[in-house]
Amino acid sequence: MGITVNSGLAVGVDHAAHTGALDGNGLTVAVLGNGLNSIYPRQHHSLAEQILTHGGLLVSEQPPDSPPLAAHFPKRNRIISGLSLGVLVIDATAKSGSLVTARLAAEQGREVFALPGDIDNPNSKGCHLLIREGAQLTETVQEILQCIAPQLEPYLHSTAVTKADTKELKDTEQLIVDSIGDHSSSVDQLSTNTGLTSAAVSSILLSLELAGIVCSQSGGKFSKT
Secondary structure, eight states, X not given: OOOOEEEOOOTTHHHHHHHHHXXXXXXXXXXXXXXXXXXXXXXXXXXXXXXXXXXXXXXXXXXXXXXXXXXXXXXXXXXXXXXXXXXXXXXXXXXXXXXXXXXXXXXXXXXXXXXXXXXXXXXXHHHHHHHHTTOEEOOSHHHHHHHHHHHHHHHHTTTSOOGGGGGGOOHHHHHXXXXXXXXXXXXXXXXXXXXXXXXXXXXXXXXXXXXXXXXXXXXXXXXXX
């Protein structure tokens, strides 16, 4: 959908974030807690090469030969959040370093999103704590896109259509508008009606929403303005 995914090249969710972006032919940025002359953890050397090959970046504020010291990683996290429009926490224990990143993001004026989980799962405790402190309970990508849409508008304005240009919409955009009709529709309904993937529908809806052609409704549905 044109969103660059930033993370820390660590094992687990970081790895999933970077590989997910690459699998979707997107851009991704990895912020390291060590110098750029080495990759940590070592098993992610191939992943780091893929990030660069696909036009992404490896970023570090440490000297080139600096080792991966524990003290570097909390400092590294403030760069991840600072580069981002928002931070999504997927898994976090009550004392997780992800909570540090989330709080740094809040201090930097970034959006904070948290995925809820089972109340008995220790890896959900941190997410629930963030939600109680004001992070946005997040279940879908669309919820994130709707939240950051106002910040994306200056970047998408050059390609987004205006309300006056409705007659000149691209075929796929017009297909979405026609499928909405006079009622509201969800992403899944529009995907079924048009044969487009949910990801494609979400991306088109974002552009149409920024252009003032559609608007989001409660329950994750969209209607024409």
